[in-house]
Amino acid sequence: MIGRRSAAAPFCLWLLTAxxxxxxxxxxxxxxxxxxxxxxxxxxxxxxxxxxxxxxxECTSTHDTICEHCKNSTYKEEWSNSYECxxxxxxxxxxxxEVQRCSPTNRQICACKPGMYCKSQSLxxxxxxxxxxxxxxxxxxxxxxxxxxxTVCKPCPKGTFSDVPxxxxxxxxxxxCSQLNAHxxxxxxxxxxxxxxxxxxxxxxxxxxxxxxxxFLAIGLLLAFMIIxxxxxxxxxxxxxxxxxxxxxxxxxxxxxxxxxxxxxxxGNCVNPDQEDPIITHPESHVHxxxxxxxxxxxxxxxxxxxxxxxxxxxxxxVPVADY
Numbered sequence: 204m205i206g207r208r209s210a211a212a213p214f215c216l217w218l219l220t221a222x223x224x225x226x227x228x229x230x231x232x233x234x235x236x237x238x239x240x241x242x243x244x245x246x247x248x249x250x251x252x253x254x255x256x257x258x259x260x261e262c263t264s265t266h267d268t269i270c271e272h273c274k275n276s277t278y279k280e281e282w283s284n285s286y287e288c289x290x291x292x293x294x295x296x297x298x299x300x301e302v303q304r305c306s307p308t309n310r311q312i313c314a315c316k317p318g319m320y321c322k323s324q325s326l327x328x329x330x331x332x333x334x335x336x337x338x339x340x341x342x343x344x345x346x347x348x349x350x351x352x353x354t355v356c357k358p359c360p361k362g363t364f365s366d367v368p369x370x371x372x373x374x375x376x377x378x379x380c381s382q383l384n385a386h387x388x389x390x391x392x393x394x395x396x397x398x399x400x401x402x403x404x405x406x407x408x409x410x411x412x413x414x415x416x417x418x419f420l421a422i423g424l425l426l427a428f429m430i431i432x433x434x435x436x437x438x439x440x441x442x443x444x445x446x447x448x449x450x451x452x453x454x455x456x457x458x459x460x461x462x463x464x465x466x467x468x469x470x471g472n473c474v475n476p477d478q479e480d481p482i483i484t485h486p487e488s489h490v491h492x493x494x495x496x497x498x499x500x501x502x503x504x505x506x507x508x509x510x511x512x513x514x515x516x517x518x519x520x521x522v523p524v525a526d527y
Contacts, residue, residue: 235248236248238250238251238253238282239251240284242261242262245261245262245263245264247262247264249261249262249267249268249284250262250267250268251268251282251283251284252268252270252279252282252283252284252285253270253282254279254280254281254282254307254308255272255273255278255279255306255307255308256270256271256272256273256279256307257270257271257273257279257285257286257287257288258270258283258284258285258286259271259286261284268284272307273288273307274288276290276291276293276305277289277290277291277307278291278305278306278307278308278309278310278311279307279308280308280309280310288307289310291305291310291311292305292310292311292313292328293311295311295313295328296313296328296329296332298315298316298319298332299313299314299315299316299328299329299332300313300314300315300316301313302314311328312328313328313329314329314350314351315329315332315350315351316332318334318335318348318370319332319333319334319335319350320332320333320335320348320349320350320351320352320353321350321351324351333353335348335353335354335370336348336353336354336356336370337354337368337369337370338354338356338365338368338369338370338372339356339368340365340366340367340368340394341358341359341364341365341392341393341394342356342357342358342359342365342374343356343357343358343359343363343365343372343373343374344356344369344370344371344372344373345357345373347370347371348370354370354371358393359374359393359394360374362376362377362391363375363376363377363393364377364391364392364393364394364395364396365393365394366394366395366396374393375396377390377391377396377397378391378396378397378399379397380397380399380400383399385399385400385401386399386400387399387400388400
């Protein structure tokens, strides 16, 4: 028994050593550089194809992996040895919008429209979008909804309120009546604001400012009185001027020369025409001017001026000479 045990011991030790070397050898064969993989058929490390390219020809002992670009409407986002690219989604659903276009290196991403979130998410797109919930009256938003999560609401704490349903409004603090110098009429609740009485404010004017105001007021009244006095004086003088002008225009008229005709006088005794006309004095009552005759005719209803005789002299109707 002892001899058999001594003979089996070296054999077991050899098996253990062989297994260790085999594991180490396998580990060495599986360890490759970054973005490379171990190809068991070729017993060597081969390169992965980068994003946007797929494997067309596998590596061999003479060449590395041959890659080719993804075709239209396909993509590949990671390093891999895949033989094909992934097909793009295409058109987003009616309740969604495109937030990332499909490219050879990126997949198309569709997200719910604003005000909605995805309730059922798949790998590359959303199956179903729903509206964000609105927080009720007395509740406020503590976390706004996103394209993937719904709105989070919470009852308004003491001292705050929310009086309208909303998916974005937070709770607001009650109005502080004491800061407004007003009295509290009704305390606020989670759904209503506090009610205050109208604020009463007393406005006081400093003594120095009051004196300045009185001074400016007195000066203003004095100036107004002087302006009224000056305007009244100008208007009175202008009235007198127009009155005198009106009277002068009424008395203004033609100047007439009365030519006497001598009746029964010898022509030889006539005055030489080259000599100055004799001065003839007539009673004032027999000298007729157009203004006087016209006024008399108007008063008496007459429309003509008749000749006047005095002591053998006949006066014809006045003959106009010139107007002034």
